[in-house]
Amino acid sequence: MTDFTQASAAREINRLAKICEENNFIEPKLYEEYHVKRGLRETNGKGVLTGLTEISTVNGSRMIDGKLTPIEGELRYRGIDINDLVKGFNDSHRFGYEETVYLLLFGKLPNQAELEKFTKLLGYNRKLPADFVEDVILKSPNKDVMNAMSQAVLALNAYDKKSDELDIPNVLRQSVGLIASLPMIAVYAYLSYRHYLQRRGLYIHNPKPELSTAENILRMIRQDKRYDENEARLLDLAMVLHAEHGGGNNSTFTTHVVTSSGTDTYSSVAASLCSLKGPKHGGANIKVIKMFDDMKANVKDWYDDDEIENYLGKLVDKKAFDKMGLIYGMGHAVYSLSDPRAVILRKYTLSLAESKGRENEAHLYKTVERLAPKVIADRRKIYKGVCTNIDFYSGFAYDMMGIPEEFITPLFAIARIAGWSAHRIEELTCADKIIRPAYMSVADAVPYVPINER
Numbered sequence: 001m002t003d004f005t006q007a008s009a010a011r012e013i014n015r016l017a018k019i020c021e022e023n024n025f026i027e028p029k030l031y032e033e034y035h036v037k038r039g040l041r042e043t044n045g046k047g048v049l050t051g052l053t054e055i056s057t058v059n060g061s062r063m064i065d066g067k068l069t070p071i072e073g074e075l076r077y078r079g080i081d082i083n084d085l086v087k088g089f090n091d092s093h094r095f096g097y098e099e100t101v102y103l104l105l106f107g108k109l110p111n112q113a114e115l116e117k118f119t120k121l122l123g124y125n126r127k128l129p130a131d132f133v134e135d136v137i138l139k140s141p142n143k144d145v146m147n148a149m150s151q152a153v154l155a156l157n158a159y160d161k162k163s164d165e166l167d168i169p170n171v172l173r174q175s176v177g178l179i180a181s182l183p184m185i186a187v188y189a190y191l192s193y194r195h196y197l198q199r200r201g202l203y204i205h206n207p208k209p210e211l212s213t214a215e216n217i218l219r220m221i222r223q224d225k226r227y228d229e230n231e232a233r234l235l236d237l238a239m240v241l242h243a244e245h246g247g248g249n250n251s252t253f254t255t256h257v258v259t260s261s262g263t264d265t266y267s268s269v270a271a272s273l274c275s276l277k278g279p280k281h282g283g284a285n286i287k288v289i290k291m292f293d294d295m296k297a298n299v300k301d302w303y304d305d306d307e308i309e310n311y312l313g314k315l316v317d318k319k320a321f322d323k324m325g326l327i328y329g330m331g332h333a334v335y336s337l338s339d340p341r342a343v344i345l346r347k348y349t350l351s352l353a354e355s356k357g358r359e360n361e362a363h364l365y366k367t368v369e370r371l372a373p374k375v376i377a378d379r380r381k382i383y384k385g386v387c388t389n390i391d392f393y394s395g396f397a398y399d400m401m402g403i404p405e406e407f408i409t410p411l412f413a414i415a416r417i418a419g420w421s422a423h424r425i426e427e428l429t430c431a432d433k434i435i436r437p438a439y440m441s442v443a444d445a446v447p448y449v450p451i452n453e454r
Contacts (some may be wrong), residue, residue, distance in 0.1 A: 020351075030442055040248075040437075044068075047248050050437075052430075054078065055104060055422045058246040060335040064069045070385055073335040073343075077244055078107050082340055086240065095232075097415070098122060098237045101179060104244055104422040105172070121304060121373035123209030125180035126199065126216070129159045133204065137188045141196035145410045146277035148189035150270040153178065157266040164264045166428060174265040182269075182417050183213055186410040187220045193406060196243060217414070221407065230355065231401045234348050238394055242412050243339040244419030246334075251275040251282065252408060259427040260435040272420050273413055275376035282412040285391040287328040292396075294321045295364070302364045305371065311370065312375040322346075329392030330372045336385035342392055349397040356400055366394060 004012070009447045029039050038046045046061075046068075059074040075082040077100065085103075089096035098119045108398035111116060136155045142148035156178075157163045162170050184207055195202035205220045215238035218227035247256060254275040258268050276282035296302075298320070299311050308416055315327050346369075353362035373386045398408050 009195045021364055022184070026442060034440055034442075036440065047333065050253075051247050052433075053247040053423065053426060054107070055419065055426060056244045058334050060250075060337070070336040071385075073332075073340045075245070075340045078103050080109070083344065084150065086237065088346055089240075090233075093213060095236045097213050097236050097243065097418075100240045100243050101418040105425070106174070119212075120209070121176060122180040122213070123207075123211075125177045126184055126207040126209060126249075128181055128184060129156075133158075133188050134385045136187065138192045138196075141192040142189065143193060144196055144277070145186060145189045145193060145205045145406050146273055146282075146413065148192070149182070149185055149410060149413065150273045150421070152185045152189065153182070153266050153270045153273065156181075157264060160266070163266065166262065166264075168425060168429065171265055171428060175424065178269055179417050179421060183207075183217050183414045184220070186407070186414055187217065190221065190407050191403065191412065194404075196306065206339070213414070214239060217411075218401070222376070222404075227360075231353060233351055234397055235401060238345060238397060239415035241345055241390060242394075242415035244416070244422065247423055249281070251416060252419055252423050255423045256431075257435045259424045260431060260433065262434075265424065268424055269417060269420060272416075276413050276416065277409055278324055279333060282409045282416075284328060284389075285395040285412070286408055287322075288391050288448070289395040289399060289408075291315070291321050292361075292364070292368075295368075296361075299364075302360055302367070303389075303402070305367065307342050308364070308367050309371050309375060312372055316379045327368075327372045327376060329388055329395075330376065332389040333384045335387055335389065338387050339389045341390040342388045345390060345393045345397065346388075349400075352397065352400050352419050358400060361396070365393065376442050 030036075037048045040050065043047060055078065057074065057079070058079070058345075060070065061068050062071050063069070071232055080103070085100065086096065089099060099110060099115055101122075102115065102118050109223040132152075132155075136152055140148065140151060144150070148220065160174065188204065191202060191204065194200050203223050205225055207216045207220060211219065213234070215227065215234045218232055218235060219225045245252070247253060251272040254272045255268055258271045279287055295308075299307050301307055311320060312327060316325055318325040350362050350366070353359060360401060369388050369392065372388075376386050378384065395408060398411065403411065
């Protein structure tokens with residue numbers, strides 16, 4: 001029989017939390033004294049080199065005349081410039097995500113026959129085990145769709161008789177299965193949340209194998225199953241742009257770390273999902289949406305540069321929105337002059353805004369994009385330029401497609417599992433050591449004191 005009530009237990013936790021904070025603080029100067037690369041980053045913001053990859057190339061600077069010089073952002077998938085890849089499938093009026101998955105996994109672009117066969121393979125793998133939706137997803141509604149996805153992915157381990165085998169054919173089978181089925185898991189997890197926690201109607205649509213990933217998502221998440229081709233193509237484009245971004249981003253590095261331990265594919269993907277859901281990573285575009293909602297409510301004239309600049313100044317000075325001092329959607333760890341993904345997505349997002357009669361909001365986005373770098377530079381000491389990142393426009397794009405806020409980060413995960421899968425296979429193929437960086441202890445030796453003397 002416990003002596004605690006709910007209220008007294010909460011008070012005790014708060015008391016203990018203060019002790020936790022006091023005894024877990026490390027003086028910032030010690031990181032400089034011992035030359036520790038906090039966040040695995042150099043003092044100039046450049047990432048510490050911890051691995052090699054052939055899957056993608058991310059560049060925001062280049063050595064020119066012996067000096068590290070910012071350049072327009074570059075992103076290449078298996079050596080192919082992202083702009084050329086997007087132009088290729090757009091010019092042919094094809095959906096591009098399935099082709100991109102093939103490129104990332106197998107290191108080359110498929111020919112027409114290979115693409116058709118691979119698309120059919122993905123379509124075949126979209127189905128989930130019998131009763132899985134009812135027994136695993138619908139019976140465990142979660143307000144956080146990403147957590148529900150992680151739970152479901154881990155549950156799939158129990159349905160796989162070869163879940164722990166690490167030979168490449170088996171890992172590829174698992175990866176293709178998860179790439180194909182994760183959109184279904186995400187949609188059903190959202191619909192479960194929508195029904196059981198929001199008390200709204202429940203509808204379940206089965207995927208159509210012949211449709212693209214983007215088309216299936218829009219068809220399944222909407223009650224009437226109807227979608228516009230322009231919406232589907234923009235969603236497909238966004239997924240291509242989110243599919244991969246080097247081995248150093250937090251969730252993909254997580255893939256490498258947990259894969260190096262010898263764990264199974266389902267655990268690896270679940271770990272990466274947990275990393276991606278963080279607001280500093282995959283959840284950043286939701287922050288952009290909420291920031292703009294606050295801006296729209298507090299800026300009376302969306303065409304007044306001075307009023308908008310004043311609001312942005314308040315953001316940086318921690319006097320507006322969440323008071324964190326950030327203009328969300330601005331800045332990137334690698335890019336400084338431009339994020340190539342944002343440049344591409346911007347064009348198509350603004351085009352959709354025009355077709356949907358949302359030009360005023362589009363103008364507000366463009367104005368913030370123009371003014372924010374100056375506001376940040378005036379108020380912050382920065383080591384490189386600041387540009388919009390892909391999160392800046394992706395939230396606006398999803399909002400125009402009617403994608404619910406709770407489903408935005410899951411969309412990122414649905415796309416990025418292509419990159420995670422490629423990196424997992426690369427880690428298993430090329431590496432033979434568990435990833436274990438060093439941490440230096442800065443604790444003083446303390447004598448043990450018997451309990452009756454404390």
